[in-house]
Amino acid sequence: MCADLTVMLLGKTGHGKSSTGNSILGEEVFDVSDSSQSYTKVVRRGTNRIDCRQISVIDTPGLYDTHDFDPTTEISKTTEYIRVGFNMSLHNRVDAFLLVLPYGTRHTNEEAAAVRALERTSLDRKLWDRCIVVFTSGSDFLLFRRKFRRPITFMDWCMNQGGSLGELLQRVEYRCLLFENLRSTDIQEREQRQNLFREVDYIRRHCGTFTKSDFEKVINKSKSFFSRIKSACTIL
Ligand SMILES: Nc1nc2c(ncn2[C@@H]2O[C@H](COP(=O)(O)OP(=O)(O)O)[C@@H](O)[C@H]2O)c(=O)[nH]1
Ligand SMILES: [Mg+2]
Numbered sequence: 001m002c003a004d005l006t007v008m009l010l011g012k013t014g015h016g017k018s019s020t021g022n023s024i025l026g027e028e029v030f031d032v033s034d035s036s037q038s039y040t041k042v043v044r045r046g047t048n049r050i051d052c053r054q055i056s057v058i059d060t061p062g063l064y065d066t067h068d069f070d071p072t073t074e075i076s077k078t079t080e081y082i083r084v085g086f087n088m089s090l091h092n093r094v095d096a097f098l099l100v101l102p103y104g105t106r107h108t109n110e111e112a113a114a115v116r117a118l119e120r121t122s123l124d125r126k127l128w129d130r131c132i133v134v135f136t137s138g139s140d141f142l143l144f145r146r147k148f149r150r151p152i153t154f155m156d157w158c159m160n161q162g163g164s165l166g167e168l169l170q171r172v173e174y175r176c177l178l179f180e181n182l183r184s185t186d187i188q189e190r191e192q193r194q195n196l197f198r199e200v201d202y203i204r205r206h207c208g209t210f211t212k213s214d215f216e217k218v219i220n221k222s223k224s225f226f227s228r229i230k231s232a233c234t235i236l
Contacts, residue, residue: 002052005200006093008085010078011100013062016136019181020100021046021057023189024196030059043081045088050193058085058094079219086212093211096130096200099168103135103178104144126218129207131172132199138180138192154178175199 007024009017018030029046047056060081063074086092135141145151152160158169158176169176177199179192 003201003204004054004056004090005095005197006056006058006089007096007098007196007200008058008060008082008089008094009098009100010060010081011063015062015100015102016179016181017062017098017100018059020098020134020136020179021059023179023181023184024057024193025055026050026189026193029057043084043088045085047090053197054090056090058088060085082215083212086215089212091211092213093209094130094215095210096132096203097127098132098134098196099172100134100136101165103137104140126207126210126214128171130203130210132175132177132196132203133169133172134177134179134196136179136181138178139183141178175203 009021011017014033018032021030022028022032025046025048027046027048029048030044041061043061044059045056046059047054049055063078063081082094082097086094141154141157145153145157154176155174158174161169177192177195180188184192
């Protein structure tokens with residue numbers, strides 16, 4: 001299978017969204033920050049042709065950046081980024097949303113709340129079915145697994161996660177990928193990309209295409225969307 005592919009990066013600032021976008025494209029297209037300050041200020045698209053595929057990556061500014069984030073604002077920001085991303089995408093289509101988290105950092109309450117807020121943005125299964133969790137700093141996992149007499153696989157590690165991270169991974173049906181953006185060899189980079197393509201092809205085969213009008217339907221379908229957001233915010 002050699003279909004064109006569009007993915008959108010979502011997550012907190014500093015988690016490695018732009019770096020992951022560059023790894024996928026095999027080029028330094030997006031600016032990478034060297035502090036926890038949000039470098040990416042606007043939604044951007046990068047494209048490249050790899051093998052026989054036209055690859056589009058949509059990078060977004062960080063969500064849930066501050067400790068005292070307001071969930072209502074964050075939810076409408078996420079919705080807006082996704083909408084702008086669709087406008088930039090080829091054929092108004094996004095095949096998968098990549099939720100970027102750094103491997104090895106504790107899944108803090110703050111992060112758990114961020115993911116819950118994202119859950120509330122993506123109320124519809126149609127969005128969740130297209131989500132892939134990408135863990136960055138993948139080489140730290142390779143160091144970690146060496147500690148075991150019989151080294152565990154990345155999937156073993158994912159299946160062993162509990163708490164809010166475990167719930168999230170279950171929610172995306174363990175569509176999880178490991179990316180090392182700084183210290184990977186060309187071969188590793190190629191393998192990471194192939195793993196991504198495999199997941200996205202699977203999503204497309206099982207869920208069909210997802211266009212901007214599908215997204216707008218998801219948002220508009222329930223007139224209660226905003227009231228649901230409001231009630232979600234009172235839980236947070
Ligand atoms: N060691 C390591 N550092 C990474 C990796 N991915 C991103 N970083 C670093 O994390 C910081 C934030 O990356 P960036 O892509 O700008 O994150 P964004 O704010 O989510 O777009 C930068 O210093 C990157 O060099 C990774 O896979 N391994
Ligand atoms: Mg960025």
